[in-house]
Structures are given as C-alpha cells and as structure tokens.
Amino acid sequence: SFAGRHISYAQPILEAMSPEGFRVEIVYPPISAAPAFTIRKYFMSPITLVDMIKMGTASPELVAYLWLMLDYGRNIVIVGPTGAGKTTLLNALLYLIRPTAKIITIEDTREINIVHEHWQALVTRPSFDPSMRAVTAFDLLQVAMRSRPDYVIVGEIRGEEAYVLFQAFASGHSGATTIHADTVEDAVRRLLSRPMSVPPVLLSLAHIFVRILRVRRGGNVVRRIVEVYENLGGESPQLRLVFKWDPQSDAISRVAPSALLEAVSKSFFVELQELEEDLKAREEAISLMHKHGLSSPVAVARVASAYYLNREEALKRLREGKLP
Structure with a gap:
C-alpha cells in the first residue's frame, strides 16, 4: 500500500x-x-512569476498584462505538453489575486500551493470499492459553484468537467485552468470535441490562451511562454496573437495591441487611459521586484496585497528596494 x-x-x-x-x-x-x-x-517553495522572469520564462510586461486581466475577471487557459510548466504557471498567477477574493481550486492530485486567506482546495477521489462513491472533478465543480467563489481554478481539464467550468464562467465566476495540447489551435479543437464538448458560444469565455513549452537553448532545456492569444469571441473562436517569443533574442514581447483592454474598459466603466496607467504601474512593480530580488511566494503575495491597498505607496517602497 x-x-x-x-x-x-x-x-x-x-x-x-x-x-x-x-x-x-x-x-x-x-x-x-x-x-x-x-x-x-516539485520545488519545496513554489516558483513565482518573479522567478519565471529571472529564468527567462516570462517578461515583466507579460506578467503585468496577465495580472491585470486576472484581476478584472478575464478567464485564462494555459496550454502546453506534459512537463511544460502549465501547473507551475497557474500556481504562480494565483499569488496575484486580491486577498479578499475567494478561490476554489479543483485537482486530481494536489499540486497547487498558494498563500491566500480565502483559498479552499478540493481534490477528486477515485474509487475501486463498489461501496465507496468516486468524487470527480465534475462533482467538485458543481459543489464549487454553490459556494459562490470569485475564482474557480481547475488544475487540468480533460473531460466533461470542461463543460461545467465554462458554465461557471457563463454564470459570472472567473477562473483559470490548464489543458494538455501542443498548440492553442489543438486546445480549441479539444475543447469543442468530445468528451469536453464546450459549445462555441461558451468557448468565447476563454478570454486568454497562454502557450508554454520546453525549448532547447544552448544545450539546455528551458521553459518559455511562447505565445499569448486573446479570444475575440463570436460563433467560432477568433484568436489574436498579442505576445510572441522570439527564439533569436530569447525574449517575449507584445506584437499587437490588446483588444481585451478596451473590452474591460467598457465592462467595468473604467477609462482606457486609466487601465493603461494601471498596466504600466503593475509592470513597474514586477520589474522592481525582479530588480531587488523580491521573488519569494510571501513577498509576491505581500506586494500584490499592498498594491491593491495603496498603489503609490507600494511603488514608493519598491523603488527603495523594500517590501511594502
């Protein structure tokens, strides 16, 4: 045993x-x-997004973009093959969620590990005993929806639970998940096909697709976020590439303006200029954390909390190389 x-x-x-x-x-x-x-x-101390910048997996601009979008309830699907770092990236993103938000995570095997006061972790239970009922991700998603979470996080979607997750998105819950696929196009095909069977009208609620891969660099295998797409919605997915990794420079950068930024502006009645300033401020906060080596899970969670409380004060402390 x-x-x-x-x-x-x-x-x-x-x-x-x-x-x-x-x-x-x-x-x-x-x-x-x-x-x-x-x-x-796994690393005993979870890898953070600041660690990922240090490793070259992400950039401050990209991290700030994902942070802002997650904060405004945009749903994120992380795509990649086995061992690419999908769950690691998902876990790192959760450290940036507001401390007042309620998070429910659902996994087959417990991997997500975050510092958050309002986090409830649910794990499936297989059963080989006829007298004991199996508890599936499908079951746990239905339980989660009744608990009124702000964020529903599914470690990986493989089957019919994908449909329930997108129903949760449709009912106003925000969230993120991962899916095993080599490309974003393959991920979309999997989501639309059995056993996931997500209707095209609901697939538009996957606002952002992040593709992460293991690539070879100088004889070493490293992890890189290689593409980020925005889903513009419609009857069939309309994917727009907004960030792309360049193998020559080994850097990921923005290649198109964000259409989601304007959509967030309209949905939340926030001036577009104000959102752009917020995005720049978050990028500065991330860059300063990277510069001063403030990369531990506790440090990242603390900076995110301070940023939500008083942005200018948090930035002032970071410019001095201190934790807020």
Missing part, C-alpha cells in the same frame, strides 16, 4: 501524493512487464 491506497493485480495503477507532497504514479503487472514508478518532484 502507499498513501493509504493499495496496488495489486486487480488494481494495477496507483496515483497518489507522497508525504513530502511529490506526485507518485505506480504501475504493476499485468499492465507492465515489471513494477515501475514515477516520482515528480
């Missing part, structure tokens, strides 16, 4: 978490020639 669960000839697959919080998968004959296991280790 492992983590309170058993593996045997009758139940030859086991997925669980180790006491240290590492993801473990074990397979057993007859589905493999011999017993085998995989352990996916």
